[in-house]
Amino acid sequence: MGSLEMAALAGWHDALPELVSMIGKPGFAGRLDSALREVAPFDLSCAFAYPGRDRPMFLHDGLGAVSSTQIMTNYLNGTYLLDAVYSACLRRAPQGLHRLADLAPDAFFEGEYYNSPDVHPCISMESGTLAEEIVFLVPVQGSFYIAYSLLRANGSPAFREKDFERLQRTAPMVTSLAQRHWEHLAPAGSDSEPAQQPTGQDVEQAFETFAPSRLTRREQGIVSLILRGHSSMSIGRILEIAEGTVKIHRKHIYAKLDISSQTELFNLFIKHLLAGR
Template sequence: MIAEQFSGAVAGLIEKAGVADYGAALDRLASCAAGFDMSCAFAFSTGHAPVVIHDGYSETVDRRALRSYLRGAYLLDPFYQASVSAGAEGLWRMRELAPDQFYDSDFAWSREVHPCISDEAGTLVEEIGFVIPLPDGFGATYSLMRNRGGQPFDAAEFQRLRAMLPILAASLRQHWALISGGAGGMAGMPARPVAERVFHEVFGDQLTPAQYAVAKLILRGHSSLSIAENLGITEGTVKIHRSNIYRRLGISSQGELFQRFINHLAD
């Protein structure tokens, strides 16, 4: 019975490549390995806005929050960072990708940008996701989520899902080729990195390049020590940058920095 269910799900995934209900076929296959409450799939790139491949949480997610996420809050998502990084292909638990202070960050607890983004805040007990490189500089994330009140994905479920990676990767690449039109389908899209554009829209020319680099990592949930390690500077220098960022923006806390970012996305 299980083999029949699995083979039927694989057949359905092949049939639905390039069509609107492809996401339902993705979920049908994944559910052969483990149950979940919500799901989503995005194609991310450093040079383009995200593409929604599958929206499996419309009934429970505030549409305004999803809009803010797509306008720029996704830049703070650990799965976005993994999708645009080399060598990140695989199945990951959110906590394996998140910066050291992610779960203490305003982003992780904000229902204004994406109520499902954190597995220790909002509505979730856990989020896991497949990270799959795509052509043309894109990477896909297919996330599975369990709501609070349930249990995290156990080791056996995680292993069964991970065994599906080759099928899911091949299918998502086929689907992407059909819906994107290849490199030609990206013609005319802005060449300037989206992260650079979004952060400059929020903060303008008020920050120096070094301060921009620090501000981005603060918003993503990095501690001063983690920022120092990422940028190759001392922790003391990070603290000086942080102080100067707040002074230049006329704010006094990390919470205010985040709120300015979110207010721009929600306008």
Template sequence: MIEQIGKPSMPLALDQMLQQTAVFDLSVVFGYPFDTRPLLLYDGYRDYAAPIALQNYLNGAYLLDPFYTAAVQGREPGVWRMRELAPDSFFDSEFFSSTEVHPCISLQPGSLVEEIGFLVPLEGGFNAVYSLMRSKGSPFTNDEMAKLSELEPVVRQTIRAHWRHVGPVERQPKLDDLMETAFESFCRDRLTYQQRRIVQLILRGHSNLSIGQIISVTEGTVKIHRQNIYKRLEISSQQELFVMFVQSILSKSSGNSDIYISKSSK
């Protein structure tokens, strides 16, 4: 595997090495600069992920991914289960279950059982995430996670060496509103600052209780805020809120009105 550093064959060799420790079905490496869309450094979806789901993810839905949040917020390097990084209601969220914006869920042979990721700081000044996914069977065991943690320094240095020339990315003009500011600009003319903050937490998978703890209000107050948000946006569900947000960021990223997610999808 080390002999493949700098060659196109390195990511596959890395997969093959780790398969001897913990079997997985799919893998991918994303670079996550803070101020532009992710870089797809290695596509190990092996044609199982729907192309449109990957396109939608790269065009803006990544903003809802816990691994993206961990990468741009400077979470310490290591191997992480997604559930260790995700908000408390993330796995009930529209993003996690959407086959149109979440590539891991769009698998034809099965659904995602678990995703884990190696968080790796690159020399270019931003973090990469090397994700391993199981689409069948059971989640990674504690023993497998322990063995992968032992290999983490090797994985980290291999990825850093292989992608050492991946430097800072220039922000693309069409993506000005696709970074963290996407949440701030979303429905700015229809929602208050507090309401936009709550929308961000809802979309990222926080429950009413969790939102209340973050913004220091009661769970009941959050429920009232949620009702007022839906009323102002003329919607009636979290699913419609999710679709509205994704349509907003995808239309801005494409520069036109071509949207790849329908209101009837779940």
């Protein structure tokens, strides 16, 4: 490790005693942001708790004025189901720091969710799409996860490999601190699903109730994979069918819904997801 890397990490190590003393207190996450900016710069940050299949909790707002209250409310009420970070937590991805590109489906970054300021809680018409998101995944108990994201905004460079490597060196302590700070939110005495009131809008239910009179169960499953960022090739691998068969299914789905594009499919699903909320 060179002198620049050592200097970048020195500020982090100096901040650790204060961070430990702030566990359970207001201002902890903001101080964590400040300490990590000594390691590698980033523009925005946020933290969410994902309690298994229940509604997420917004724990830390380091987004400034980027996200509107309504878009964040919509995210918490259902659009999180399309977020690759949520999907990673749901499948219990390993603890530590990850590039979102390593967690997301192959077509996620070209999809409507990632690029829509009307849905994505971390972008806006003014700020544009993100340059990159990296995320500390923190399993707290059973299916209860914390996701603490560092984001570089449009116009900033993506995290260089050296930036990422330095931040990876902080990951064991970051995840430990986050676990201790937010562990009180997890249900006590259980290592399975959290004992919250179910929302009735987990991934399967959300798609099973989408156009049930017009789409077959297989077609609803394909809609789910499309909108969560899978290409036809990826869907074919998951369902063990040919890519051409996936494209035929997609054509039938569009015809049954009287639409002609994935954007229209996305808009229909979002309208369904947020209806009455």
